[in-house]
Amino acid sequence: MTDTSLRNLTREIIQQIADRDLDRIRLEPGSDREDFKLALREYPATFVAIPEHGLDEMDAFKPTSGYVSWCVELPLWTKEEGRSDMWLFLNVREEGGHLVGYVRGVRVP
Known part of the structure; x- marks a missing residue:
């Protein structure tokens, strides 16, 4: 896995958020899709491509154990604010030779 592939995957997921294509986004098992959508809808700004x-x-680090290859955290961007205080939390795994991102959530830390 390269830094470029991790950045591209993260950019793609953020673009799906900006496009409001939320049903295509993979969520970490056990995450609630409606809570994820609500957090994004209630944020008082319009998300845009990063x-x-x-x-x-972007802060990407490898956990010391488990099945997650990378944990990624970074702020989202909005039309009104630029860099916002809403953050994306993402787990990335290598599956079948490809990187797959699973959103853990979005929140204001």
Whole structure:
């Protein structure tokens, strides 16, 4: 896995959020899709695609154990604010030779 592939996967998921294509987003097992959608709907701004420099704020780390390859955390961007205080929390696993992202949630930390 390369840094570029991790960035591309993260960008793709954020684009789905910006496009409000929330049913296509994979959620971590046990996560509630309606809670995820509600958190995004209730945020008082319009989510947009992340600018390239926004990906520089991505924190990606490997957990010491478990089946998750990477944990990713980064702020989302909005039309009104630019960098917002709403963050995306994502688990990334390698499955069948491909990276697959599973959203753990979004929240204001």
